[in-house]
Amino acid sequence: MNLEFSEEARAIGDQARRFLEKRDCRERARAALSGEAEPDVELWREMVAFGWIGSFIPEEYGGNGAGYEALCVIAEEIGRSLAPVPFASNILAGEIILRSGTQEQKSYWLPKIASGEMIGTLALHEAPGRISADAITLRYENGRLTGRKCPVPDGAQADFAVVVARDPDGSIVPVLAFFDETVTRTRQPTIDDSRAQAELHFDGTPGERLGSGGSGAWAELVAALDRAAVILAFEEVGGAQACLDLAVEYAKTRHAFGRPIGANQAIKHKLANVYVAVELARSNAMMGALGLLSEQGDLAVAAATARVSAIQAFIMASSESIQTHGGIGFTWEADTNLFYRRANALALGLGTESYWKERLVSGLEQRHLA
Amino acid sequence: MDLEDSPEEARFRKSVRAFLDANATRRDESAEPARYYEVDEAKLGLARAWQRKKAAAGFAGIRWPKQWGGQGLSSIHEVIYQQEEARYAVPKGVFDIGLGMCIPTLLAYADDAHLERYTKPALWGDEIWCQMFSEPNAGSDLAGLTTRAVRDGADWILDGQKTWTSGAQFSDFGIVLARTDFGAPKHKGLTMFFIDMKAPGVEVRPIHQMSGASHFNEVFLSGVRVPDAQRLGEVSDGWRVAVTTLMNERLAVGEEARPDIEDIHAFLTQSDGGKAPPMAEQAVRFRFADWYVASKGVEAFRNRGLTKLSRGEMPGPELSVARIVNAEKLQQMSRYAVEMMGAGGLLLDRDNPQANNPFQLALLAAPGARIAGGTSEILRNIIAERVLGLPADTRADKDVPFREIARGAGKSPRKGETV
Numbered sequence: 206m207n208l209e210f211s212e213e214a215r216a217i218g219d220q221a222r223r224f225l226e227k228r229d230c231r232e233r234a235r236a237a238l239s240g241e242a243e244p245d246v247e248l249w250r251e252m253v254a255f256g257w258i259g260s261f262i263p264e265e266y267g268g269n270g271a272g273y274e275a276l277c278v279i280a281e282e283i284g285r286s287l288a289p290v291p292f293a294s295n296i297l298a299g300e301i302i303l304r305s306g307t308q309e310q311k312s313y314w315l316p317k318i319a320s321g322e323m324i325g326t327l328a329l330h331e332a333p334g335r336i337s338a339d340a341i342t343l344r345y346e347n348g349r350l351t352g353r354k355c356p357v358p359d360g361a362q363a364d365f366a367v368v369v370a371r372d373p374d375g376s377i378v379p380v381l382a383f384f385d386e387t388v389t390r391t392r393q394p395t396i397d398d399s400r401a402q403a404e405l406h407f408d409g410t411p412g413e414r415l416g417s418g419g420s421g422a423w424a425e426l427v428a429a430l431d432r433a434a435v436i437l438a439f440e441e442v443g444g445a446q447a448c449l450d451l452a453v454e455y456a457k458t459r460h461a462f463g464r465p466i467g468a469n470q471a472i473k474h475k476l477a478n479v480y481v482a483v484e485l486a487r488s489n490a491m492m493g494a495l496g497l498l499s500e501q502g503d504l505a506v507a508a509a510t511a512r513v514s515a516i517q518a519f520i521m522a523s524s525e526s527i528q529t530h531g532g533i534g535f536t537w538e539a540d541t542n543l544f545y546r547r548a549n550a551l552a553l554g555l556g557t558e559s560y561w562k563e564r565l566v567s568g569l570e571q572r573h574l575a
Numbered sequence: 576m577d578l579e580d581s582p583e584e585a586r587f588r589k590s591v592r593a594f595l596d597a598n599a600t601r602r603d604e605s606a607e608p609a610r611y612y613e614v615d616e617a618k619l620g621l622a623r624a625w626q627r628k629k630a631a632a633g634f635a636g637i638r639w640p641k642q643w644g645g646q647g648l649s650s651i652h653e654v655i656y657q658q659e660e661a662r663y664a665v666p667k668g669v670f671d672i673g674l675g676m677c678i679p680t681l682l683a684y685a686d687d688a689h690l691e692r693y694t695k696p697a698l699w700g701d702e703i704w705c706q707m708f709s710e711p712n713a714g715s716d717l718a719g720l721t722t723r724a725v726r727d728g729a730d731w732i733l734d735g736q737k738t739w740t741s742g743a744q745f746s747d748f749g750i751v752l753a754r755t756d757f758g759a760p761k762h763k764g765l766t767m768f769f770i771d772m773k774a775p776g777v778e779v780r781p782i783h784q785m786s787g788a789s790h791f792n793e794v795f796l797s798g799v800r801v802p803d804a805q806r807l808g809e810v811s812d813g814w815r816v817a818v819t820t821l822m823n824e825r826l827a828v829g830e831e832a833r834p835d836i837e838d839i840h841a842f843l844t845q846s847d848g849g850k851a852p853p854m855a856e857q858a859v860r861f862r863f864a865d866w867y868v869a870s871k872g873v874e875a876f877r878n879r880g881l882t883k884l885s886r887g888e889m890p891g892p893e894l895s896v897a898r899i900v901n902a903e904k905l906q907q908m909s910r911y912a913v914e915m916m917g918a919g920g921l922l923l924d925r926d927n928p929q930a931n932n933p934f935q936l937a938l939l940a941a942p943g944a945r946i947a948g949g950t951s952e953i954l955r956n957i958i959a960e961r962v963l964g965l966p967a968d969t970r971a972d973k974d975v976p977f978r979e980i981a982r983g984a985g986k987s988p989r990k991g992e993t994v
């Protein structure tokens with residue numbers, strides 16, 4: 206047993222951190238917030254070129270096979286830097302194709318993600334509410350998609366999507382579709398405009414069923430969400446750590462009543478609590494990563510644990526970081542603004558805290574039945 | 576990063592399992608919770624017998640040097656043993672302080688003759704140790720203690736009062752922190768010793784604690800003669816020695832006390848007379864998920880600390896995390912469980928308290944968990960100052976000769992007495 210990342214993975218993390226610092230990602234995120242949210246595709250391609258993103262994709266499909274450890278440390282650095290890149294969208298599309306695709310589909314689509322040539326995404330959500338198969342109404346009939354999806358991460362800029370649809374029998378089918386002229390895409394303003402979301406209308410869009418068919422499509426999709434959740438948990442841990450670092454730094458330098466504000470226990474204990482939450486989240490995320498690495502089925506409980514812990518830590522760290530900064534933390538220009546938005550956006554984008562808590566408890570139930 | 580055992584670790588795990596299967600009951604088949612809320616003579620006997628079995632089988636002192644009766648294995652082996660043992664109902668809580676804190680302090684500071692004499696009986700459950708640090712007026716502010724040690728030829732004479740000393744009533748030996756220089760600033764005039772609890776002048780008086788048990792005690796030291804050879808570390812360097820002890824404490828006390836996350840899971844999922852179990856309700860599922868996340872997070876966090884230890888790195892004050900989280904969780908979970916019982920949660924089954932009232936007992940014991948081993952406030956201070964590097968609290972008594980420091984009054988555990 207070894208519960209620390211390997212030397213190689215840590216070296217990749219350091220490299221990514223230095224690179225993302227040089228690219229001044231927080232400024233890019235701030236700019237995206239003030240203007241129209243565009244995923245920074247150029248920055249994304251640079252990151253892809255380092256081989257960081259394709260690490261979870263096997264070599265035969267254009268990845269570098271470096272494995273999940275590398276992807277987890279990259280996710281953490283993306284979270285820390287706030288890079289406005291199409292991360293979750295590509296990971297989600299990639300994971301689902303990797304798990305459910307036929308040999309042919311994997312050979313066709315995965316290299317496009319691994320090379321950064323195309324941006325893929327997952328079109329899942331329709332009406333507000335918890336993720337569930339019942340909520341899927343978009344139709345897939347005679348090879349064509351008809352209906353609405355919203356919000357879709359990076360939906361306005363992506364080139365293709367895995368669209369979760371329902372066939373005439375009522376079964377859930379994931380469908381691969383390019384965004385051609387039959388798809389109307391409208392960018393949507395969100396609580397975190399440094400990451401883009403869109404509303405998509407499909408009007409007879411041609412698409413190909415992902416995988417070889419069968420009744421297990423929804424279960425496979427949910428399992429792919431588990432995998433993506435572990436990776437997103439690292440992004441959240443990175444963001445939470447950055448918030449803690451900002452707050453600690455400020456608490457040491459800002460003076461009130463003749464001493465640093467961080468000399469007051471109300472601040473010290475608050476930040477100690479944030480530290481506890483971040484360390485628990487990091488530890489839970491690492492257990493999730495071990496689950497990914499070991500490829501031993503039942504990832505549900507570990508992934509849900511990682512995700513709930515990470516949501517809680519990032520929300521708490523970003524809120525308390527603003528509080529520690531006082532008025533300056535509440536300004537548009539403050540980094541704390543960016544982190545608070547990102548924390549809340551990430552907490553909603555891939556199954557909410559309540560979805561994952563339910564997944565955790567029902568996962569334990571299944572384990573006890575087995 | 577991996578969860579796999581190396582072939583050697585896998586062999587070790589197998590031998591641990593074989594040992595446990597042959598000698599202990601799995602916890603799901605046992606009515607006895609692992610951590611006793613009350614230790615009486617019978618329980619003490621069981622705990623000693625279990626410790627002896629472990630030692631005989633080579634599962635005691637896993638990380639200690641072989642020379643002193645340990646196994647000379649790594650922290651990973653320790654984790655493996657703990658992982659496996661956690662699935663069995665075995666006596667706990669009697670040897671934790673001795674083996675987790677006192678003997679490790681001896682290992683760092685005692686001479687070979689003493690190690691030869693004391694480590695093995697402690698490991699085999701023949702001798703029990705306690706830790707006498709706290710005093711009526713020195714708890715969080717431990718360095719403010721006033722127990723006095725005065726040199727007398729080849730010996731020291733100890734006078735003073737210790738309190739909250741867990742297990743003193745059945746201990747054979749104990750480590751004591753005392754003041755040898757009242758003219759020095761408070762951290763600088765302390766010296767560590769170990770004493771024989773049966774020595775003349777040592778008087779132990781049990782304290783009736785709020786949980787109903789009497790685990791901890793007052794210890795009065797009146798002219799207790801201690802050979803200089805029983806000094807641990809240099810004269811006036813006792814604070815540094817105490818920090819070693821407390822560091823080990825943080826590692827030792829991080830384990831989740833019972834009822835733990837599995838106990839509450841079993842409780843919430845069990846259905847009573849055809850009724851739906853509490854876990855059928857959404858609100859209950861969400862509350863449980865919070866504790867599960869905290870529990871697993873702490874477990875993984877501790878294991879990360881032990882991974883560090885196995886690479887020769889010292890675990891830092893960040894280990895306070897486990898103590899902070901587990902104590903608060905214990906209090907919340909036990910409160911929630913009795914709430915699920917409705918008015919029935921009021922009742923205690925006196926005839927079989929261990930088996931039938933784990934949550935009621937935990938409810939009444941949990942407040943102590945937030946105080947023992949450093950209060951949660953002090954632990955948060957430690958994290959803020961030593962891990963995050965925030966400014967230290969203002970210390971009015973810093974650099975002042977100890978005898979000039981103002982001291983307030985404490986309360987005696989017995990009505991009508993002051994300390």
Ligand SMILES: Cc1cc2nc3c(=O)[nH]c(=O)nc-3n(C[C@H](O)[C@H](O)[C@H](O)COP(=O)(O)OP(=O)(O)OC[C@H]3O[C@@H](n4cnc5c(N)ncnc54)[C@H](O)[C@@H]3O)c2cc1C
Nearest residue numbers: 706707708709714715739740741943946947948949950952
């Ligand atoms: C079950 C149990 C077992 C114990 N076993 C042992 C043992 O075996 N050996 C031993 O030596 N001791 C033992 N103790 C004693 C324990 O270490 C002390 O009780 C503890 O350190 C607190 O000291 P105190 O009781 O004097 O409280 P105080 O120090 O008087 O604290 C009172 C309150 O003030 C707060 N406080 C104090 N200073 C600060 C500060 N700087 N910042 C913020 N808040 C502060 C505390 O958090 C607490 O809430 C045990 C205690 C318990 C409850």
